[in-house]
Amino acid sequence: MRALIIRNVVAGVVAGVAVAVLAGAGVVAKAAPAEVKVVPFEVSGELPIYPKALYRYGAVSVSVRKLEARLIQLKVLDKRYLDNEYGTMTRAAVKKFQQSKGIPPLGYVDQNTWDKLLAVTKEPTQTELYPPVPVVDGRKLDSRCATGVALCIDKTTRKLRYVVDGVVKMQMDVRFGAVKTATREGGFTVGWKSRNHVSKLYDSPMPFAMFFSGGQAVHYSSDFAARGYNGGSHGCVNVRDLGKIKILFDQVHVGDKVIVYRS
Numbered sequence: 001m002r003a004l005i006i007r008n009v010v011a012g013v014v015a016g017v018a019v020a021v022l023a024g025a026g027v028v029a030k031a032a033p034a035e036v037k038v039v040p041f042e043v044s045g046e047l048p049i050y051p052k053a054l055y056r057y058g059a060v061s062v063s064v065r066k067l068e069a070r071l072i073q074l075k076v077l078d079k080r081y082l083d084n085e086y087g088t089m090t091r092a093a094v095k096k097f098q099q100s101k102g103i104p105p106l107g108y109v110d111q112n113t114w115d116k117l118l119a120v121t122k123e124p125t126q127t128e129l130y131p132p133v134p135v136v137d138g139r140k141l142d143s144r145c146a147t148g149v150a151l152c153i154d155k156t157t158r159k160l161r162y163v164v165d166g167v168v169k170m171q172m173d174v175r176f177g178a179v180k181t182a183t184r185e186g187g188f189t190v191g192w193k194s195r196n197h198v199s200k201l202y203d204s205p206m207p208f209a210m211f212f213s214g215g216q217a218v219h220y221s222s223d224f225a226a227r228g229y230n231g232g233s234h235g236c237v238n239v240r241d242l243g244k245i246k247i248l249f250d251q252v253h254v255g256d257k258v259i260v261y262r263s
Contacts, residue, residue, distance in 0.1 A: 056108035059086040069124035070117055079165055080148020134166050142261045144187055150257040153237055162248055172244045175224045177235035188212040188258040208249040212258040220245045
């Protein structure tokens with residue numbers, strides 16, 4: 001070991017002398033290239049190959065509706081989500097079905113998932129695909145109120161109907177916003193609830209508020225109870241029956257549909 005160290009020192013001294021001589025002669029010495037270590041690329045397993053998707057998140061079609069109807073038959077998807085759109089809840093239902101069949105829960109429908117789904121469900125009927133729209137007082141409710149849980153609010157008849165799977169459970173009078181603060185129409189969901197809410201904008205009480213579109217909510221209005229349709233809201237859906245809205249508030253959950261329309 002000692003001899004090896006001596007040889008290395010001697011070699012270093014000789015190399016130093018050689019460099020000095022070359023420099024004195026006007027020759028620029030180039031340093032020996034550093035040793036390059038080649039590190040081999042290591043693969044820790046094969047890359048997965050995913051099967052082709054037949055239906056996936058974001059798809060919108062009648063075929064998706066048929067898929068949803070089959071998932072509803074298996075009770076892994078609620079009827080309220082029968083809507084032609086492969087959304088979050090449809091994806092969750094597909095994952096649940098895949099897990100029950102020992103399929104990797106990819107969340108989209110490939111051929112294997114589709115074949116297994118066909119094997120345990122039947123062809124959806126027209127009624128399953130398009131449940132009949134409830135008729136109340138000779139008027140059809142909006143078709144979006146036919147499935148799931150919905151606050152079905154008709155501006156024409158000035159009625160709010162609490163509908164569960166096409167069955168009207170409660171009905172009450174409502175009042176809407178004035179021309180400049182009109183109540184928005186369309187399909188919404190209950191975003192949040194506040195039992196003893198007070199409006200910061202108008203400094204007015206909004207008890208039993210169920211918000212569905214920004215600051216617009218279904219709530220009890222003492223003004224509506226006192227003045228009837230002589231007044232108007234700032235965009236909210238006013239209810240004048242305190243007893244009914246107390247019951248309704250406890251029945252409605254965040255995520256339930258709110259459909260505001262004209263019949």
